[in-house]
Amino acid sequence: xxxxxxxxxxxxxxxxxxxxxxxxxxxxxxxxxxxxxxxxxxxxxxxxxxxxxxxxxxxxxxxxxxxxxxxxxxxxxxxxxxxxxxxxxxxxxxxxxxxxxxxxxxxxxxxxxxxxxxxxxxxxxxxxxxxxxxxxxxxxxxxxxxxxxxxxxxxxxxxxxxxxxxxxxxxxxxxxxxxxxxxxxxxxxxxxxxxxxxxxxxxxxxxxxxxxxxxxxxxxxxxxxxxxxxxxxxxxxxxxxxxxxxxxxxxxxxxxxxxxxxxxxxxxxxxxxxxxxxxxxxxxxxxxxxxxx
Amino acid sequence: xxxxxxxxxxxxxxxxxxxxxxxxxxxxxxxxxxxxxxxxxxxxxxxxxxxxxxxxxxxxxxxxxxxxxxxxxxxxxxxxxxxxxxxxxxxxxxxxxxxxxxxxxxxxxxxxxxxxxxxxxxxxxxxxxxxxxxxxxxxxxxxxxxxxxxxxxxxxxxxxxxxxxxxxxxxxxxxxxxxxxxxxxxxxxxxxxxxxxxxxxxxxxxxxxxxxxxxxxxxxxxxxxxxxxxxxxxxxxxxxxxxxxxxxxxxxxxxxxxxxxxxxxxxxxxxxxxxxxxxxxxxxxxx
Ligand SMILES: Nc1ncnc2c1ncn2[C@@H]1O[C@H](COP(=O)(O)OP(=O)(O)OP(=O)(O)O)[C@@H](O)[C@H]1O
Ligand SMILES: [Mg+2]
Numbered sequence: 001x002x003x004x005x006x007x008x009x010x011x012x013x014x015x016x017x018x019x020x021x022x023x024x025x026x027x028x029x030x031x032x033x034x035x036x037x038x039x040x041x042x043x044x045x046x047x048x049x050x051x052x053x054x055x056x057x058x059x060x061x062x063x064x065x066x067x068x069x070x071x072x073x074x075x076x077x078x079x080x081x082x083x084x085x086x087x088x089x090x091x092x093x094x095x096x097x098x099x100x101x102x103x104x105x106x107x108x109x110x111x112x113x114x115x116x117x118x119x120x121x122x123x124x125x126x127x128x129x130x131x132x133x134x135x136x137x138x139x140x141x142x143x144x145x146x147x148x149x150x151x152x153x154x155x156x157x158x159x160x161x162x163x164x165x166x167x168x169x170x171x172x173x174x175x176x177x178x179x180x181x182x183x184x185x186x187x188x189x190x191x192x193x194x195x196x197x198x199x200x201x202x203x204x205x206x207x208x209x210x211x212x213x214x215x216x217x218x219x220x221x222x223x224x225x226x227x228x229x230x231x232x233x234x235x236x237x238x239x240x241x242x243x244x245x246x247x248x249x250x251x252x253x254x255x256x257x258x259x260x261x262x263x264x265x266x267x268x269x270x271x272x273x274x275x276x277x278x279x280x281x282x283x284x285x286x287x288x289x290x291x292x293x
Numbered sequence: 294x295x296x297x298x299x300x301x302x303x304x305x306x307x308x309x310x311x312x313x314x315x316x317x318x319x320x321x322x323x324x325x326x327x328x329x330x331x332x333x334x335x336x337x338x339x340x341x342x343x344x345x346x347x348x349x350x351x352x353x354x355x356x357x358x359x360x361x362x363x364x365x366x367x368x369x370x371x372x373x374x375x376x377x378x379x380x381x382x383x384x385x386x387x388x389x390x391x392x393x394x395x396x397x398x399x400x401x402x403x404x405x406x407x408x409x410x411x412x413x414x415x416x417x418x419x420x421x422x423x424x425x426x427x428x429x430x431x432x433x434x435x436x437x438x439x440x441x442x443x444x445x446x447x448x449x450x451x452x453x454x455x456x457x458x459x460x461x462x463x464x465x466x467x468x469x470x471x472x473x474x475x476x477x478x479x480x481x482x483x484x485x486x487x488x489x490x491x492x493x494x495x496x497x498x499x500x501x502x503x504x505x506x507x508x509x510x511x512x513x514x515x516x517x518x519x520x521x522x523x524x525x526x527x528x529x530x531x532x533x534x535x536x537x538x539x540x541x542x543x544x545x546x547x548x549x550x551x552x553x554x555x556x557x558x559x560x561x562x563x564x565x566x567x568x569x570x571x572x573x574x575x576x577x578x579x580x
Contacts, residue, residue, distance in 0.1 A: 009309065009311070011310060191392060191393060193349045193387070194392065194393035196349060196380070197347055197455070198405060198406035198409060198455065198458075199380055199406050199458070200409055201377070201409075219395035220392055220395050223394075
């Protein structure tokens with residue numbers, strides 16, 4: 001297990017310096033780009049390819065190794081196999097969401113069991129989208145302090161205060177949750193070590209053994225999480241925390257010119273993707289007169 | 294089982310900005326059957342070091358030998374052979390072990406490890422009861438939930454959970470932290486008893502009085518290295534403040550008394566009793 005994935009990593013990159021408010025919107029724009037359905041497999045491949053390049057650049061900026069992302073995929077192999085099975089065993093086009101493109105032709109045909117290359121392409125698309133999703137989230141969390149993230153959330157939620165939406169409380173809850181992810185991971189590591197010393201084997205053994213092993217991890221984890229939350233609540237109350245109180249801030253978010261640049265760039269990319277998606281614009285045909293079908 | 298550390302290097306979270314070089318070439322040896330203390334200031338790598346003894350961590354380079362077993366750098370931990378056998382021989386009690394409790398009753402929790410190491414339910418419970426009586430918890434505790442106990446009682450249950458499988462080497466990380474003085478004393482006399490019955494004890498502690506009273510050997514760690522293995526009394530003769538260590542109370546007292554003119558035999562002092570004896574002896578047997 002890679003516990004460092006998803007943590008804030010203190011580097012001094014451009015991505016780190018971008019205002020979290022801009023970053024959140026930009027990242028959401030990028031996610032929408034990735035999930036926009038394109039008209040043909042050529043355009044799906046092209047759009048995903050371009051997104052991949054963009055994401056790799058972002059990852060390089062935050063210095064997260066791509067091998068880290070691929071490493072996190074290892075635990076998803078089961079899902080990948082299931083995906084492939086579902087897509088190849090199901091009759092084509094009976095699947096919702098991702099229409100299987102039959103222009104790619106038939107991969108094989110065994111006594112009526114027809115498998116199209118398009119099925120593989122569809123499965124590959126889903127997988128690719130997943131990987132990109134994970135990578136983008138990692139870019140955001142690796143380059144933004146959890147506290148800054150919640151300030152940004154709170155800032156976006158502030159207008160809702162007019163309709164008595166508890167913006168500050170929600171932001172506080174989120175920031176506490178984010179703050180405790182690494183702590184819980186450390187706890188997990190520590191409890192696993194203690195139980196391994198008592199002869200628990202987390203990686204081998206049958207189902208019954210695995211369940212026992214897991215319960216020896218999860219029960220102490222919950223106990224420590226609850227006791228922590230109680231302690232935290234008490235500590236906050238002792239210091240006179242009042243969610244309704246008006247408070248000032250030590251760190252104030254400042255919007256700079258490169259935040260505009262980043263935001264406009266990503267929104268422009270989103271606009272382009274949406275345009276291509278809606279109009280069915282095919283650059284290969286338009287510029288080169290090719291019909292890649 | 295003798296334990297040797299040879300050029301052990303270890304880094305937490307390698308290849309990330311959070312990387313911490315916790316061990317930077319540790320070399321020393323622990324003899325079979327000794328009561329071995331490890332001291333050093335906060336963050337010098339003691340807890341990291343002891344996790345190598347039962348292969349919870351594998352070194353980046355170098356090796357640790359525990360009897361026949363060799364813990365050396367591998368890509369995947371499961372490449373190390375015979376880890377379950379090793380963990381049966383080497384019991385580790387962590388800093389604040391009370392976090393490891395999870396069963397509904399105290400006796401079940403203590404029987405958990407023996408069962409993992411292959412004992413039948415019944416035998417495991419027998420061992421659990423024996424271990425619980427070792428740590429002075431009587432039958433009234435057997436059926437209680439471990440989560441309803443006080444901090445000190447939880448600690449004893451957790452320690453019993455390791456004693457229950459009778460390891461040949463017992464590694465303990467700061468067992469007395471946060472206990473009341475009497476509780477701490479009882480805890481140490483328990484480990485002394487277990488040691489006297491033939492178990493090798495490796496104890497990490499910040500309490501120099503405990504080191505002086507119980508240990509036959511003490512390793513001093515500083516910044517990820519072992520700066521030396523000493524006889525406790527030899528160690529306290531030297532100036533040790535540069536390792537953020539302090540003289541044991543009794544020893545400091547004896548030194549001060551000696552400075553003020555009483556001719557004490559400092560080398561025989563281990564605890565309050567032997568200090569009193571030394572003072573009387575220096576007075577020619579009468580006060
Ligand atoms: N799980 C971990 N991840 C990253 N770094 C760690 C981890 N555990 C320890 N370290 C680092 O390794 C170094 C040695 O830590 P270790 O816990 O071994 O010290 P210690 O000697 O046991 O200290 P103490 O006396 O406070 O228990 C420290 O600098 C610490 O920050
Ligand atoms: Mg420690």
